[in-house]
Amino acid sequence: MxxxxxxxxxxxxxxxxxxxxxxxxxxxxxxxxxxxxxxxxxxxxxxxxxxxxxxxxxxxxxxxxxxxxxxxxxxxxxxxxxxxxxxxxxxxxxxxxxxxxxxxxxxxxxxxxxxxxxxxxxxxxxxxxxxxxxxxxxxxxxxxxxxxxxxxxxxxxxxxxxxxxxxxxxxxxxxxxxxxxxxxxxxxxxxxxxxxxxxxxxxxxxxxQLTGLRAESAKEDKARQFACPNCGAQVAVALAGSQSITCGACRSIIDLSQGIGAELRHAAQDEPVQLLIPLGTQGQLQGAQWQVVGFQHRMGAEPGDSDEQFGWDEYLLYNAKRGFTFLVDAEDGWSVVKPTTGAPVLSGNAQSATYLGTRYALKDSYNAETTYVAGEFYWQVQRGQKTFNRDFESGKNLLSLEQTPNEVTWSGGGRIDSDTVAKAFGIENRKALLQRGDALPVGGKSGIGCVTVIVLFAIILVVLLLFSRCTSCDPRVENCSSSGSSARSSGGSFGGFSSGGGHK
Incomplete structure (x- = not known):
């Protein structure tokens, strides 16, 4: 050109x-x-x-x-x-x-x-x-x-x-x-x-059709490394627009919003969360190659009810041509979502929302808080960030509203099954750990053989173990509910409130 x-x-x-x-x-x-x-x-x-x-x-x-x-x-x-x-x-x-x-x-x-x-x-x-x-x-x-x-x-x-x-x-x-x-x-x-x-x-x-973009030499590791302000370990920044990153050694959250040359602020965090999909993993999803660059664990609770809390995970995915999207791991299943450009229309009683001609029914309303982060983010993520969320659904399609006093962020996407996640990121060996609400009983023929009995026994054992885990787990660091009640969905509290708003 x-x-x-x-x-x-x-x-x-x-x-x-x-x-x-x-x-x-x-x-x-x-x-x-x-x-x-x-x-x-x-x-x-x-x-x-x-x-x-x-x-x-x-x-x-x-x-x-x-x-x-x-x-x-x-x-x-x-x-x-x-x-x-x-x-x-x-x-x-x-x-x-x-x-x-x-x-x-x-x-x-x-x-x-x-x-x-x-x-x-x-x-x-x-x-x-x-x-x-x-x-x-x-x-x-x-x-x-x-x-x-x-x-x-x-x-x-x-x-x-x-x-x-x-x-x-x-x-x-x-x-x-x-x-x-x-x-x-x-x-x-x-x-x-x-x-x-x-x-x-x-x-x-x-x-x-852009030409004259920054040369690849601008991404040299030397120009993107610095010492962690908390522990002194070397931290390497891989993404062009990262505003926040965590130190791999001490897990501190480091603010990059003023540039690497500026004074770096950090916040220490404990209670490390185990990632099912490690940072840096690449996978083929929805026709594109994505890389896992960030992760955050979030907690939710119904307004006025602090006894029941539930946790979910959000993986930040990056593709050079498509930008960022989120892979959400909630109790009732996995979903792929991203912030919307347009604003869905919320009904007067807030029981439904309409977007691009589709009506979504309200599923959950709750307060949300970020409790743990890892990796890089294009916004300044922090522990303790709080939002009020509403989740809507229409079949497998999802829509989520996150609100703070200064900002409203809408996100949309759809559910995917755990098999797709496992195959996309090459972690079939961890497939059992990825199963959520989409893991349904498998129908069989009339008559039960020995192999079937053994399989059913194994399934029951796994279910009991999972039930035990969810009734005793800590939602601050795990994807579960503190009350052991029926599965709750993040609905896709997709990316946190600071991922939206005024061209940020």
Missing amino acids: AETSPQRAYRAACPGCGAPVEFRSAQSTHAVCGYCHSTVVRDGDTLSRIGKMAEVFDDFSPLQLFAAGRFNGRGFTVVGRLQYKYREGSWNEWHAVFDDGSSGFLSEDNGAFVFTLPTTLQREVPAAAQFRVGATTAISGRPFSVASNEQVSLAAAQGELPRLPPLGQPFAMVELRSNAGEAQVLGIDYGTQPPTLSLGRSVLLDDL
């Missing part, structure tokens, strides 16, 4: 150091000098220096300045980047300029990407405080659900930009999601006055 280039461009000397600063889009008003990091503002043909920008921290994103691709049949070039931070981590928004000089943003979203274009409202933009998380509102005649309302701040920037909020000063950013027709994401950025609006949809990097 030929490299894209704008029809017109403007270049002037940086007021700080004299190096050339280029503007490819007439809509761009700000830039960060690549040499002295001066922040400059453009007024006609004049550049004025208004300060100095903090350097972006190296998060090893596959994107970089001057990467090129195509979106909706139009060529574009990445010319700038905004790095935002909020209470749970950080994310990038990449400024893309099209061949005609117009621009959009390629933003991080739930371990994937959303391509957004500028938009406007036919009325004045409401104040951020008027958007209540979980509420439904109409924007330009279309229904949207408020997915997040966060206080964020600009951590750093580089390149050419159409907007530039004050460095380090908090401001509101609201995100709304719609399921009307094609799932859409509407962002309202209150870092400028008037607020900036953008509307977009989910994209795969492979579909954008």
Whole structure:
């Protein structure tokens, strides 16, 4: 594919150091000098220096300045980047300029990407405080659900930009999601006055036909290793966008959201959980090759009932072209799920939800908490993170809602049987340990032979052992219920609340 280039461009000397600063889009008003990091503002043909920008921290994103691709049949070039931070981590928004000089943003979203274009409202933009998380509102005649309302701040920037909020000063950013027709994401950025609006949809990097991505040399082990701040052991980071990782030696959770070069925060954790599928395992699932890169154990309890608790496991899977998805191990079976781009419609009494034309019935409502983590994560995972969850189902299809005061995350997927999991990850020798609610009695012929008796005896023995395990197990570290009651489903509390929200 030929490299894209704008029809017109403007270049002037940086007021700080004299190096050339280029503007490819007439809509761009700000830039960060690549040499002295001066922040400059453009007024006609004049550049004025208004300060100095903090350097972006190296998060090893596959994107970089001057990467090129195509979106909706139009060529574009990445010319700038905004790095935002909020209470749970950080994310990038990449400024893309099209061949005609117009621009959009390629933003991080739930371990994937959303391509957004500028938009406007036919009325004045409401104040951020008027958007209540979980509420439904109409924007330009279309229904949207408020997915997040966060206080964020600009951590750093580089390149050419159409907007530039004050460095380090908090401001509101609201995100709304719609399921009307094609799932859409509407962002309202209150870092400028008037607020900036953008509307977009989910994209795969492979579909954008991108060229000029970061070279493989950027992933050298030497550049991605550091000493654990708790025990000093070497920790290697394998994924480009990891925001959190656990130390293999002391099991501490290490915060990477400010980059490896920044001060690393850590949290010690005990009570190690035994993983049925080890980290690093690769498997063929749903037509793609996945690698297990992260794991978290979570606990649930019905509101007002602390006596009965149940635990489940979530394996974070990664594919270079498809991004991230979750393999969930609950008492009643396995499921494969991922965050949705659009927002399902919750009924007035919250007893059902509708998504992409399918109605899902409420199965469970409960409080959830993360109790143990291992591996790498694209969000800043922590022990003790809490959410309120609702799980819905329609046959083998699952839908889950996770909510905190500032964020709502929907996830969807479907059940799979334990045989599929065992074969996908090459662990048939552990097949018995993977069996859950999908392990049903096997019908037989009339008449019972000796072999059948032996098999039935073995099955009964295994069931008794499993029953004993579940009635005496600790749901903080095992996939079971503390009361020994009927099997409970995580429904796919898929990935934790911090996996969703405002392009994070």
